[in-house]
Amino acid sequence: MKLLIISDTHQDTKTMEEVIQHHHEVDTIIHCGDSELDFSYFADKPIYVVRGNCDFDLQFPEEHVFKVGDEIVYVTHGHKHRVKSTLMPLSYRAQELNASIVCFGHSHLIGAEINKGILFVNPGSLHKPRGRKEKSYAIVEKHKDGWNVFFYSSEHIIIENIIFKF
Incomplete structure (x- = not known):
């Protein structure tokens, strides 16, 4: 299982689209809010998007819950959960x-923990x-012995890799 997670793009469609196109191998694409775009922008895209504190289109849900393989994924922006x-x-x-x-955003800070x-x-x-x-985004991979969380720059260079063993 492989997830592409982005957040807080604030109308920067060029960078967002470039990242999505670069990682065509992922199983699921997630946007954790503050796109500042209309809901219709994502209508034909296979991406889970939630509403952030800077998103005004009420068609975006506050949260998504879905399964990828055996995993239940919860996506929210985080502003209503005091993540800062x-x-x-x-x-x-x-x-x-x-x-x-x-998967969450709002703070504009990379991080992963169990x-x-x-x-x-x-x-x-x-x-x-x-x-x-x-500027950053994350790729999460599940393996039989744990999780790999890769943080990439917008230039697709790994800036941090965190490994969690089961």
Whole structure:
């Protein structure tokens, strides 16, 4: 299983489209909100998109929950879960949904961790990163012995790789 996770693109369709085209091998594409685009922009694209605090089109859902293989994926922007200060509310929601992967954005900071057996991934921002200079996105791969989370720059160079073993 391979997921492409992007977030906080803030109308930068050029960079977003380039990243999506570069990773045609993924099983699922996820946008964690703040695209600042109309819902219709994504109508013909195979991508799960949620509404962020800068998205005003109410057709975007607040959250998505779906299965990829055996994994339950929960996608939200994170602003309503206070992700800039703690992952606790997001963790509670993930447990309610029995999610095994949580994808979120909002802080524009890359990060990945496992908490209570749930993988949390924030891909950073493809528009205005915080905490580092590179615009970023994430690729998550599940293997029989664990998770690999690769953070890439918008130039498709790996800037960080985190491995979680089962």
